[in-house]
Amino acid sequence: MDNNRVYIFDTTLRDGEQSPGASMNVEEKVVVAKQLAKLGVDIIEAGFAFSSPGDFEAIKRIAEEVEGPVVCSLARAKPADIDSAYGALKAAKKPRIHTFISTSDIHLKHQFRMTRDEALKCAVDMVERASGYVTDVEFSPMDASRSEPNYLYEVIEAVIRAGATTINIPDTVGYSLPHLFGRLIKGIKENVPNIDKAIISVHCHNDLGLAVANSLSAVINGARQVECTVNGIGERAGNASLEEIAMIIKTRADELGLTTGINTEQIFPASRLISSITGMKVQANKAIVGDNAFAHESGIHQDGLLKEKTTYEIMSPESVGIAASTLVLGKHSGRHAFRERLKELGYELSDDDLNKAFERFKRLADKKKVVFDEDLEALVQDEVLRPDIAEKYVLKSLQANGGTESLPRAEVELFVDGIPVKESGEGDGPVDAAFKVVARITGTGSELLRYAVNAITEGTDAQGEVSVRLKENDYIVIGQGAHTDIIVASVRAYINALNKLEYRKVLKKEGLIEKKGKVVL
Numbered sequence: 001m002d003n004n005r006v007y008i009f010d011t012t013l014r015d016g017e018q019s020p021g022a023s024m025n026v027e028e029k030v031v032v033a034k035q036l037a038k039l040g041v042d043i044i045e046a047g048f049a050f051s052s053p054g055d056f057e058a059i060k061r062i063a064e065e066v067e068g069p070v071v072c073s074l075a076r077a078k079p080a081d082i083d084s085a086y087g088a089l090k091a092a093k094k095p096r097i098h099t100f101i102s103t104s105d106i107h108l109k110h111q112f113r114m115t116r117d118e119a120l121k122c123a124v125d126m127v128e129r130a131s132g133y134v135t136d137v138e139f140s141p142m143d144a145s146r147s148e149p150n151y152l153y154e155v156i157e158a159v160i161r162a163g164a165t166t167i168n169i170p171d172t173v174g175y176s177l178p179h180l181f182g183r184l185i186k187g188i189k190e191n192v193p194n195i196d197k198a199i200i201s202v203h204c205h206n207d208l209g210l211a212v213a214n215s216l217s218a219v220i221n222g223a224r225q226v227e228c229t230v231n232g233i234g235e236r237a238g239n240a241s242l243e244e245i246a247m248i249i250k251t252r253a254d255e256l257g258l259t260t261g262i263n264t265e266q267i268f269p270a271s272r273l274i275s276s277i278t279g280m281k282v283q284a285n286k287a288i289v290g291d292n293a294f295a296h297e298s299g300i301h302q303d304g305l306l307k308e309k310t311t312y313e314i315m316s317p318e319s320v321g322i323a324a325s326t327l328v329l330g331k332h333s334g335r336h337a338f339r340e341r342l343k344e345l346g347y348e349l350s351d352d353d354l355n356k357a358f359e360r361f362k363r364l365a366d367k368k369k370v371v372f373d374e375d376l377e378a379l380v381q382d383e384v385l386r387p388d389i390a391e392k393y394v395l396k397s398l399q400a401n402g403g404t405e406s407l408p409r410a411e412v413e414l415f416v417d418g419i420p421v422k423e424s425g426e427g428d429g430p431v432d433a434a435f436k437v438v439a440r441i442t443g444t445g446s447e448l449l450r451y452a453v454n455a456i457t458e459g460t461d462a463q464g465e466v467s468v469r470l471k472e473n474d475y476i477v478i479g480q481g482a483h484t485d486i487i488v489a490s491v492r493a494y495i496n497a498l499n500k501l502e503y504r505k506v507l508k509k510e511g512l513i514e515k516k517g518k519v520v521l
Contacts, residue, residue: 033066043070
């Protein structure tokens with residue numbers, strides 16, 4: 001065994017699935033297992049065979065269809081569990097049975113109602129039973145971090161003699177601290193005579209937010225398997241995060257001198273797959289895979305990043321499967337990032353025009369959390385190209401109705417180049433009806449890509465803010481509108497976007513925009 005290699009035991013399909021609301025069906029588990037194989041995990045804990053027919057079938061399918069990793073089933077220290085685990089794993093090229101029983105006095109007294117001697121005998125008997133089926137047996141003394149050390153050493157020594165090849169040390173309730181957990185692993189290495197015949201593994205929970213830190217401390221002190229999950233999902237506050245463990249070991253190889261078999265470029269695809277299947281969205285500021293992990297808004301950070309990426313990125317987004325870093329333009333952004341983003345959009349501004357546009361951008365950024373590309377294009381066009389241009393469409397009046405008994409209908413009157421035009425029509429709802437009437441009046445050929453509503457204030461009389469995205473000939477604009485009547489706000493947003501499209505047509509007609517979108521100033 002390479003002593004510098006850390007084995008990644010993925011329990012997303014077992015402990016991860018125990019997250020409330022994260023249950024997966026058999027087909028979903030097989031899909032995830034195949035992605036985990038592409039990710040390069042060493043062991044897939046595919047489920048708990050005895051717990052349900054669905055888990056048994058999922059483990060059986062994964063054992064039959066997924067190649068590469070060891071396929072493992074969890075089993076309590078009970079004969080029926082061990083037998084069921086083997087029944088599900090029979091087809092696997094590399095099967096492992098993972099059995100467990102508690103060793104902490106608090107668990108033995110209140111949950112298992114067993115003495116230490118009874119628990120020890122049970123552990124040994126079930127490891128021997130599992131060893132009769134497979135050569136790869138893992139044993140976990142549950143709640144090890146709250147177990148009396150000398151008793152823990154005794155149990156570990158006995159199960160290794162009985163055939164256990166991996167000893168997993170769980171911090172079952174996330175109670176330990178990094179220096180204490182590291183000391184526990186060191187104590188096991190120093191006080192269990194036959195520990196060299198097994199790999200020490202760790203399984204840390206995140207109740208105090210220390211699962212990754214405790215796992216890392218264990219690795220530094222000699223553990224060579226880490227049990228973790230994609231996105232850190234799992235029971236209660238979750239488990240150690242696979243992506244964080246893998247990238248810590250890779251990024252700080254200079255200090256740790258360790259490796260894993262993880263194909264890190266598959267980290268982000270795995271994260272997205274788990275989020276999609278479980279419906280558990282990753283928090284934006286989550287390390288490695290969160291939306292903001294490679295997003296930069298600070299002007300100082302953006303300036304440094306544009307000059308040299310390593311100034312503010314200790315790992316590249318490409319290394320975890322993300323296409324590129326994101327410069328998020330907001331109120332903290334600087335002139336350098338603003339200029340560079342405009343260049344990417346095709347706008348080459350003079351210093352005077354850049355200053356003028358940047359001042360407008362700062363005012364806009366104070367009102368919006370994020371300024372999108374479409375906002376920037378509208379801003380440059382409004383502020384720099386033709387600040388005095390008149391709106392083609394102006395809302396004069398709107399009447400709309402709907403309900404359970406009547407067909408939704410809208411009557412809209414617009415000023416089109418100053419001339420009033422009134423139309424009416426029906427739709428699937430009052431907003432849809434109003435949009436269809438506006439589209440007929442304006443003759444637009446645009447496509448509605450997105451329609452979003454947000455409440456600006458609280459209560460039933462809240463002012464609503466509507467945002468729409470329209471696309472026409474590969475050009476996208478954002479329209480916004482606000483009003484206490486959400487239908488009025490919607491129509492205002494739609495008209496705002498249509499005016500931006502018309503604005504671009506005028507600019508193009510007057511030769512200010514070339515065919516490829518380059519702005520000539």
